[in-house]
Amino acid sequence: MDALLARVRRTKINGLLYELNSAELDIRKMKDSVEKKCAKIREEMSFAISQKEKDKAKLAQEIKGLAIKHRKELFEEKGKKTITLEQGDIAIQWNPPAVNIKSTKLVIERLRELKLWQFIRTLEEVDKEEILKWQDDAKDDLVKVKGLTITQKEQLGITTSAITKPITFELKKKKII
Secondary structure (H helix, E strand, O other): OHHHHHHHHHHHHHHHHHHHHHHHHHHHHHHHHHHHHHHHHHHHHHHHHHHHHHHHHHHHHHHHHHHHHOHHHHHHHHHOOEEEEOOEEEEEEEOOOEEEEOOHHHHHHHHHHOOOHHHEOOOOOEOHHHHHHHOOOOHHHHOOOOOEEEEEEEEEEEEEOOOOOOEEEEEEEEEOO
């Protein structure tokens, strides 16, 4: 009797194992089908997305062209930097000044020669933040440092309710030092 019950239980468990295997194979097939369909959709949509990206870039270039062409009319009255329209904003502004170093070693040498210690960090690197902080007071000395310039860029920015990252264009770059 015990042998018979054991055989029945084994048969029952074996049947359940069969169903478990079938379920796993079905899940794999379904997942594979989903992946194939997704890959096909991605492939089909990639061209359309690429075209839309090109269209978007053309539209942004057209906006840039109009903004630059009519800059005085659009931005210069009363010091305007931003135009707010129903569909989005256009802004022209200068970014903060930035220190550019061609050769850190040469700039540090020249800063030492000029005894401009406040512009040298202990780690033997140029302290760009200090240079920006003191650029007006130290301008006469900083212009003597070969390989060091301070520049500022003017940018045009375009944002809309659908574009989370603004589209920006560099309009001008000016050398401060």
